[in-house]
Amino acid sequence: MFLFFKTFFYVFGTLFAVMNPIGAVPVFLSIAQHCRSYEGRITLAKRTSVAVFMTLITFALLGEWIFKFFGSTIDAFAIAGGILLFRMALEMLSGSLSTIKITHEEEEEALSLSEIAVIPLAIPLISGPGSITTVMIHMAKSTDYLGKIAVILAIFVASFSVYLVLMSAEKVQQRFGRVGIRLITRMMGLILASMAVQLVINGIKGAFGL
Structure with a gap:
């Protein structure tokens, strides 16, 4: 049970x-400006979080077959x-915030906010290559x-935390401001850097049997 909670956290x-x-x-x-009501923003946040979950769970479940298909090992990955x-x-x-915006072409192609929730919000803004790689590696290691x-x-x-944050997006921005958001981004970047280094160390140990 200890290993379960350790893996989860x-x-x-x-x-x-x-x-x-x-x-x-x-x-x-900036994207939510397309919503005409508060309920529309809530719906957009909900659909985005669902799209994030579906994307990550798909790659998590198919990761093992992807490794086998391309002949890659978990340590190399x-x-x-x-x-x-x-x-x-x-x-x-560096504190850089995402600069993904909806282009005029995307506005014309998007039939509804459902499409916007998937691209570019869920993919690649939130559940991008880093998130997909993370779930594939840890699912294969389990x-x-x-x-x-x-x-x-x-x-x-x-994914649910994504919904909670986006649902309260206005309050979050008012509370932290752009400077505060950049500070939080830097803190998360530091945590992520240490996890990334440990991931490489574990991969090297596994690949060379150290």
């Missing part, structure tokens, strides 16, 4: 840092994933069903 902490829903608040608010996460951490440490359930639960809780 580690995966959830990594996911929350990688997804950085607080850092996505300014982008969400862990090293590559660690490098990717470390690069993301460096960007977060050898028993209890560990896999812990990863799935972490994905669910992380």
